[in-house]
Amino acid sequence: MIRRVPQRAGLGVALIGAVALIFVIATFGFGKTFTVGLLDPMINVLVVFNHALWGSFGLAVIAFTILVRFVTFPLTLRQLQQTRAMQSLQPQVQEIQKKFTDPKRRQEETMKAYRAAGVNPLGCLGPLVLQFPILIALFYAIRQTLAISPEALDNLSSHLYSWSYIQSAIPLEESFLGINLAEGASINVLNLNLLIVLLVGFSTWAQSKTTVTVANDERARTQQQMMQWMLPIMFMFFGLSFPSGVSLYWVVTSFVSVGFNVVTYGFPALNIQPLVGPPMPRVSVEATTTVSSEGTGESRPRPSRELRTNTHGSRRSKRKNRRRRA
Amino acid sequence: MSLRRFLLPAIGAVAVLSASCVGFSEPRGWAEPVFRSETAYVFLDKEEFVAIELDEFGGEALWVFPDGDLDSEKEIELEAVYGPPLFAGDRIILAGFSGEMVALGTEGRFVQGRGNWTRDDVKGAIVGGAVLADEMFAFGTTEQLLYVRSVVDGGQVGPWPLGGKKLKGEIWSQPIVTGNHLFVGTMAGNLYAFDLETGEEVWKRPFEAGGAIGELQDIGQGVLFVPTLRGEVWLVDAEVGRSVRGSFKAGGWVWTRPAVEGGIAYFGDFEGNVYALDLGTGRTRWVYEAGDKVKAQPVIIGGTLIVGDEAGVVHFVDLATGNRRNTVKVDGAGKIRANLVEKGGFAWIIGTEGRLFRADPETLTVIEREVRGLP
Numbered sequence: 001m002i003r004r005v006p007q008r009a010g011l012g013v014a015l016i017g018a019v020a021l022i023f024v025i026a027t028f029g030f031g032k033t034f035t036v037g038l039l040d041p042m043i044n045v046l047v048v049f050n051h052a053l054w055g056s057f058g059l060a061v062i063a064f065t066i067l068v069r070f071v072t073f074p075l076t077l078r079q080l081q082q083t084r085a086m087q088s089l090q091p092q093v094q095e096i097q098k099k100f101t102d103p104k105r106r107q108e109e110t111m112k113a114y115r116a117a118g119v120n121p122l123g124c125l126g127p128l129v130l131q132f133p134i135l136i137a138l139f140y141a142i143r144q145t146l147a148i149s150p151e152a153l154d155n156l157s158s159h160l161y162s163w164s165y166i167q168s169a170i171p172l173e174e175s176f177l178g179i180n181l182a183e184g185a186s187i188n189v190l191n192l193n194l195l196i197v198l199l200v201g202f203s204t205w206a207q208s209k210t211t212v213t214v215a216n217d218e219r220a221r222t223q224q225q226m227m228q229w230m231l232p233i234m235f236m237f238f239g240l241s242f243p244s245g246v247s248l249y250w251v252v253t254s255f256v257s258v259g260f261n262v263v264t265y266g267f268p269a270l271n272i273q274p275l276v277g278p279p280m281p282r283v284s285v286e287a288t289t290t291v292s293s294e295g296t297g298e299s300r301p302r303p304s305r306e307l308r309t310n311t312h313g314s315r316r317s318k319r320k321n322r323r324r325r326a
Numbered sequence: 327m328s329l330r331r332f333l334l335p336a337i338g339a340v341a342v343l344s345a346s347c348v349g350f351s352e353p354r355g356w357a358e359p360v361f362r363s364e365t366a367y368v369f370l371d372k373e374e375f376v377a378i379e380l381d382e383f384g385g386e387a388l389w390v391f392p393d394g395d396l397d398s399e400k401e402i403e404l405e406a407v408y409g410p411p412l413f414a415g416d417r418i419i420l421a422g423f424s425g426e427m428v429a430l431g432t433e434g435r436f437v438q439g440r441g442n443w444t445r446d447d448v449k450g451a452i453v454g455g456a457v458l459a460d461e462m463f464a465f466g467t468t469e470q471l472l473y474v475r476s477v478v479d480g481g482q483v484g485p486w487p488l489g490g491k492k493l494k495g496e497i498w499s500q501p502i503v504t505g506n507h508l509f510v511g512t513m514a515g516n517l518y519a520f521d522l523e524t525g526e527e528v529w530k531r532p533f534e535a536g537g538a539i540g541e542l543q544d545i546g547q548g549v550l551f552v553p554t555l556r557g558e559v560w561l562v563d564a565e566v567g568r569s570v571r572g573s574f575k576a577g578g579w580v581w582t583r584p585a586v587e588g589g590i591a592y593f594g595d596f597e598g599n600v601y602a603l604d605l606g607t608g609r610t611r612w613v614y615e616a617g618d619k620v621k622a623q624p625v626i627i628g629g630t631l632i633v634g635d636e637a638g639v640v641h642f643v644d645l646a647t648g649n650r651r652n653t654v655k656v657d658g659a660g661k662i663r664a665n666l667v668e669k670g671g672f673a674w675i676i677g678t679e680g681r682l683f684r685a686d687p688e689t690l691t692v693i694e695r696e697v698r699g700l701p
Contacts, residue, residue: 148351150498157555170555
């Protein structure tokens with residue numbers, strides 16, 4: 001059974017939050033709200049971390065990224081669990097798709113199955129949307145704090161609180177383990193900045209590799225496989241053109257995501273079981289009965305088994321699945 | 327549905343792309359204009375160095391450096407210039423943020439072979455610009471290196487190592503020279519004094535300002551004006567390297583040079599205040615609220631202090647009382663970060679948009695001076 005916050009209470013809290021946010025944005029404007037509410041605190045905490053961690057901006061980025069990811073972990077966890085729950089309902093969804101040819105009916109039945117299992121198909125988007133401004137602000141904060149030019153240092157002054165502890169930490173040390181965090185990398189120069197770009201690619205790939213997928217058909221799976229390679233390449237390309245401090249943030253946040261994924265989903269390839277209790281969907285009688293009554297008449301409750309892509313876990317075709325069930 | 331797993335990376339991609347659209351304060355430079363006779367030498371764009379013959383309406387561009395059509399100047403990348411050009415005999419020396427140093431003839435063309443002048447042997451970015459000392463010039467870089475080179479060919483002089491002298495902290499301020507001494511401030515908050523001939527430190531130990539030193543100025547009578555990004559201003563005895571009296575605490579970062587007259591230093595801070603600091607007593611005569619960050623050095627013309635702030639506003643302030651005489655929002659100037667310069671009874675202003683303006687203390691107006699003949 002999925003352990004859920006009572007929907008009405010959750011909705012009420014979300015509604016109050018949304019109204020408050022709209023009021024603040026309407027009063028101060030989006031830019032100001034974002035800057036004062038998220039960006040400035042993040043920049044100042046980064047500077048404080050830098051000061052506390054022996055003046056190492058690299059350590060400050062690592063520590064702060066981890067902190068932010070852990071603070072937002074409840075949101076991440078909710079998103080991961082929703083994805084997992086969705087994924088485990090895939091056999092039922094596939095069954096529905098096979099049995100109903102009318103797209104409208106198919107959609108209705110699918111939604112009914114989701115509802116019966118207590119899964120909201122858009123449930124994993126909510127936490128993501130909430131995390132979105134936080135991640136963007138973190139990204140911007142790192143770029144701002146690095147002050148890669150005199151103009152950037154001038155701009156940074158507008159974001160800093162007037163506390164002596166913070167003011168005396170400026171400017172920040174750009175070098176970390178031989179990496180110049182304020183500079184990007186070049187494929188023509190073999191240095192440690194290039195290493196961090198390679199790490200960007202690897203960590204992005206590892207993140208994709210450990211994520212549970214919700215793929216209905218072969219085409220989607222092929223797409224996913226392609227994306228699994230395209231994304232690291234894309235991010236490595238970004239890593240070449242942006243300061244290494246930002247790349248360091250990406251590497252850390254990706255590895256933290258890998259950790260969260262493994263904790264939530266486990267990693268069958270290495271025989272690692274999920275550590276966080278999975279709120280598996282309730283495969284209700286109602287759902288299975290609905291499917292069977294509208295379809296062929298068979299009543300065949302589906303086991304709530306996870307379906308993973310062939311990136312990890314078992315590689316079993318639909319035909320084999322059917323044979324196995326039979 | 328199938329792409330849901332990629333939403334988080336996609337968010338990252340959007341962040342990266344949106345950041346690239348916004349642009350994060352790329353170096354643009356804030357070199358002040360320099361006047362020699364009736365010719366103004368200004369950076370109108372981050373890399374467009376122009377000599378302008380001034381006239382009644384503005385000026386005619388005599389030449390522009392670099393000229394992309396010339397092979398010798400094609401590959402020159404100054405990136406941005408923050409310090410004023412140096413005039414050494416028949417040469418004009420420019421120091422770029424890229425670390426590149428170039429020497430031009432007075433006709434504005436690149437005259438040196440790239441040998442000793444290239445950035446290949448200068449490590450780090452040059453922010454503060456260079457200072458001239460007889461046959462030498464000195465500059466610091468963000469790699470904590472102080473270079474002292476020959477004006478003739480950019481080569482080694484005396485005991486100064488060609489690869490630079492390592493100091494504690496990045497060097498963002500323009501070094502200053504008084505007599506035979508070279509003074510350099512660092513972003514680690516240290517102020518060094520060197521003997522130019524021997525290369526030895528003059529003081530027993532560097533003066534510790536406690537905050538990053540972004541600017542430095544000799545204000546006469548053997549006293550150095552040392553502001554910090556912590557908002558302190560120190561007056562340091564150039565002979566012994568000690569504070570003349572305790573520091574003055576401003577409301578925000580002080581990253582500017584003062585205008586000095588009658589024993590009073592006039593300067594702004596990043597909280598938008600302009601101070602009249604009595605150098606004799608260490609007390610403020612008055613404080614004027616400009617309202618935005620003051621990075622540019624103000625100028626005094628007659629009884630008027632002219633201040634430019636980062637909102638692109640020019641303030642005409644009564645020197646004696648600190649009262650506002652007028653303020654002019656200069657449309658199209660961008661931010662005023664380059665030091666204001668007095669010439670012919672006017673204050674000349676270059677904004678970040680690369681346009682030239684002239685502030686008149688008599689009429690309390692600011693007008694743009696059109697530069698004709700630009701390519």
